Amino acid sequence: MSPVETSVSRREQRHSLALTLGLALVGINLLVALLTLFWTPYDPLNASGGRLEAPSLLHWLGTDRLGRDLLTQLMIGARTALLVGTGAVAIGATVGVSLGVLAAFATRLADDVMAATLDILIAFPTLLLAMLVVAASDSASLWTAILALGLAISATVARLTRILAKRVLRQDYIVASRTSGTSWAGVVFRHVLPNIWPTLSVNFALQFGLAVIAEASLSYLGLGAPPPNASWGRLLQEAQGTVYTAPIGAIAPGIALVALVIGMNLLADGLRDIGDPTRGRSR
Amino acid sequence: MTALLNIQGLHIRAGDKPLVSDLSFSIRPGERIGLIGESGSGKSMTAMAATGLLPVSIGVSGSIELDSQQVVGATDSVMNRLRGAAAAVVFQEPLTALDPLMKIGRQIAEPVRRRLERESGKTSKDVVQREVRDLIDKVALPQPERIINSYPHEVSGGQRQRVAIAMALACRPKLLIADEPTTALDVTTQAEILKLLDQLVRETGMALLFISHDLPVVAQVVERVIVLKNGVAVEEGPVKAVFGNPQHDYTKTLVEAARLFDEALGATG
Numbered sequence: 001m002s003p004v005e006t007s008v009s010r011r012e013q014r015h016s017l018a019l020t021l022g023l024a025l026v027g028i029n030l031l032v033a034l035l036t037l038f039w040t041p042y043d044p045l046n047a048s049g050g051r052l053e054a055p056s057l058l059h060w061l062g063t064d065r066l067g068r069d070l071l072t073q074l075m076i077g078a079r080t081a082l083l084v085g086t087g088a089v090a091i092g093a094t095v096g097v098s099l100g101v102l103a104a105f106a107t108r109l110a111d112d113v114m115a116a117t118l119d120i121l122i123a124f125p126t127l128l129l130a131m132l133v134v135a136a137s138d139s140a141s142l143w144t145a146i147l148a149l150g151l152a153i154s155a156t157v158a159r160l161t162r163i164l165a166k167r168v169l170r171q172d173y174i175v176a177s178r179t180s181g182t183s184w185a186g187v188v189f190r191h192v193l194p195n196i197w198p199t200l201s202v203n204f205a206l207q208f209g210l211a212v213i214a215e216a217s218l219s220y221l222g223l224g225a226p227p228p229n230a231s232w233g234r235l236l237q238e239a240q241g242t243v244y245t246a247p248i249g250a251i252a253p254g255i256a257l258v259a260l261v262i263g264m265n266l267l268a269d270g271l272r273d274i275g276d277p278t279r280g281r282s283r
Numbered sequence: 284m285t286a287l288l289n290i291q292g293l294h295i296r297a298g299d300k301p302l303v304s305d306l307s308f309s310i311r312p313g314e315r316i317g318l319i320g321e322s323g324s325g326k327s328m329t330a331m332a333a334t335g336l337l338p339v340s341i342g343v344s345g346s347i348e349l350d351s352q353q354v355v356g357a358t359d360s361v362m363n364r365l366r367g368a369a370a371a372v373v374f375q376e377p378l379t380a381l382d383p384l385m386k387i388g389r390q391i392a393e394p395v396r397r398r399l400e401r402e403s404g405k406t407s408k409d410v411v412q413r414e415v416r417d418l419i420d421k422v423a424l425p426q427p428e429r430i431i432n433s434y435p436h437e438v439s440g441g442q443r444q445r446v447a448i449a450m451a452l453a454c455r456p457k458l459l460i461a462d463e464p465t466t467a468l469d470v471t472t473q474a475e476i477l478k479l480l481d482q483l484v485r486e487t488g489m490a491l492l493f494i495s496h497d498l499p500v501v502a503q504v505v506e507r508v509i510v511l512k513n514g515v516a517v518e519e520g521p522v523k524a525v526f527g528n529p530q531h532d533y534t535k536t537l538v539e540a541a542r543l544f545d546e547a548l549g550a551t552g
Contacts, residue, residue, distance in 0.1 A: 172379035176447070179334050180394040180454050181367035181401075184359070190393065194384050 019270025025263025029256075033079040042069040044076055044230060054246070061252050064235075065242060074252055076230040081212045081260055084146055088211040089204050091150025092157050097200070099154065100161025101188055104169060115162065121155035126214055127221075134223045142225040145218050149211045160203055164196040198272050205268030209261035216257055232257050285351060287312050287458050287490050288333060288370070293345035295328050295337070295514070302328050302341070303514040312457060315484060315491040317501035317522070319537070320511035326494045329511075330460050333492075334370055335362040350457060367394060367454035368401065373480075375463035377443035381435040387446050388431030391415045394453040418449040422479060441472035445479070452483065458490040465500060477503055498541040502526060510534050 041060070042048075046068065053063040061070040103114040121129075130148035137144045168174065174187060182190070218224040219233030227234070232253040239249030286309035295303040303325040310316050318326050331337045333347055335354045347354040350369035352361065371394075374380040381390060395414045399406040419427045422445040435443055444464060451459060461480060465473040481504050484491045495501045501508060501522070508525050510518040510533065517531040529535045 172374055172376060173382045175331075175336055176372065176374055176380040176450075177382070177393070178336055179366055179370075179372040179460075180450060181363050181365075181397055182393070183363050190385070191382050195382070 016270070018266045019274070022263050022266030022268070022270055025259050026267050029078050029082060029260050029263065032075050033082045036075045036079050040069075040072045040075055042072045044068065044072050055248060062246060062248050064238060064249060070235075070249060070252060073230040073235055074232070074256060077232040077235060077253060078256065078260070080142065080225060080229060080231045081215065081257070083142065084149065084215040085208040085212045085260075085264070087146035088149035088153055088215075089208045091147065092153025092207060092211075093200075093204055095150070095154035096157025097161050097193075099158040101165050101192065103158065103162040104165035104192075105184065111162075115159070118155050118159045118162075121152075122159060124152075126152040126210075127217055130214065130218055131221075131223055134218075139226070142229060145215055145224050148218075149214050152214075153207045153211060156207065157200070157203065161196065161200065164199055165192050168192050168195045202268045202272045205264050205271075209264045212257065212260055212264075286310060286348070287314075287350060288492070289346070289348040290329070290333070291346040291348075293329065293332065293347060294343070295325065295332055296342050297340065301514055303332075303511075306345075306511075306514070306516055308509055308516070308519065310458060310490050310492060313488050313490055314507070315493065315505040317505035317508040318492060318494045318511060319496060319498065319501050319508055321496050321537075323513075324511040325514035326496075326511055327462050328514075330372065330462050330492065330494055333460065334366055334372060336366075364401070367397065367456060369456060370458040370460055371451035371454040371456035372460045372462060373444070373447050373451050373464045376467045377440060377447050378435060378467075380447050381443060383435055385434075386431070387433050387435065387438070388415055390435075391418055391446065391449050391453055394450055398454055414453070418453055421452065421483070422446075422449045424449070440468055441475065444468060444472075444476055448476075448479065448483070452487070455487075456489060458492060459484065460492045460494070462494045463496070464493075466495070466497070473500070480504060498526065498537055499545075510537070 048067060050063060051065050051067050053059055053067075055062045059069050059071065061074065064070055064073065099114065099118075103111050103118075106114065126149065129152050130145065133148035133151070134144045168191065169187075174191060177187060177191060215224055215231065216233030216236065219231040220237040222234075222237075224233055225231050235253040236250055239246070239253070243250045289309040291307050293303055293306040294301065306325075306329060308316070318329065320326050328337065328341070332343055333349060333354065335347075335357055337343060343355055345355065349365055352365055352369070354362065354365075357365075381387070392411050392415050395411050395418070396406050399410065399414075415431065416427055419430060424430050424442060424445050430438060430442070430446070435446070438446070444467075448464075459480075464480065465476050468476060477500060480491075480493075484504070491505065493501060493505050505522060507521055508519070509516050510525065510531065512533045518525055518529065518534045525534060526538055529538050
């Protein structure tokens, strides 16, 4: 085997390892989240355990300061994290891609206005925007958090979509397609979206991770899902005061958070490599 | 017989810079015309103007009638019905003129499906697939099964240009605009593609607007030529007359350059 082939196959191996690990991390999270719909070790509101118990056979991760089972809280937190990530990215993708494609097609003036607006929105801190949305609605809930994060994501996605779509629209094959009578709508759905999808999907996965972290921050600040909905961010906040006496309360949700975000990023990288037919072409 | 493409007093400019000035010519159905000139002489701009696909930043004035429809100032929906049916284009660089993420079979199927919808208002997958196979046979692509399921980067440059020609043919246009279709290809492939274009134009009876800077190439496929220099038509006439007895200094230079090149080849070969 020549050195070139070796390096290529090593790269492929590394990619498949990343994909496997990403699938495993996200998969476990998804399974746990689905499981909580039917079963948790304890009722999430059951505070029958002792305060801040250490991990034991009864409570695998111990209990919190109200005597509730930490593993149960953590499992429900996984559901919250996935819900927030999926919801925020769905909103961000729908709004962002639509705006981005519109901007790419718009006249110079409209495009400039949109680009400037998006830049301002992106410069606006996500958490501050989320706080405004929460403040504007009656009370903090999971849905205000999802909506706020979705809006923040849509600005980033719109800017990326606009740049990618403009680049595709300048390509010869767009003109070629137009000369055979393809309408602008046809150009968008047949050529532009498929060609920007590989880059966009990776960004979606990245934004998913960021949304999960942002939701944790919001919950940490008390602006996320109110109790009794468990969230990793609120678990972290609750564990703050007792981090020296019962460190597991902070470590467990921290690890869960990092694992999901890393898993999502690995999955995105792996999927992009599979989805790109020009991968591994000889140059 | 009314002209298929009738260009009268065409001016194209980018800002203050004139690209094409007062150009007039017409193409009758079935006629084959060459538009020649060096890079930047406005050849491709004229072709794009004929299909109404110049960038918005470029100003067009004058009259372009394609299949009796005024193109200058026409709306997009009017032009969309005209594009493909009245005129289709084959471009210079076959790699960039094909969508890199779409399989070749689907790329050819798109214009086939659109034409069928336009003609009969309905399409079926089988009919489209059969036409795609016919087109692939027509442009003499080998291994149709493999080609249909390949992405553009997986086939050779000459094969890509055949795919582009098949896509143009799929529209069954009355006028085929070939914008330097052989420039990006090596000499042997160039000859094959020229032969194919020549044969297809004769078989289907469509008109041809062949754009090139290469005199010998143009002379092979067209009946009449228009020589462009800096956006101005300096000479026009039948191929033999123009190339055999060039009147304008610029045409003389072009013919002389081509002759010197041939002699140089003859000397080494």
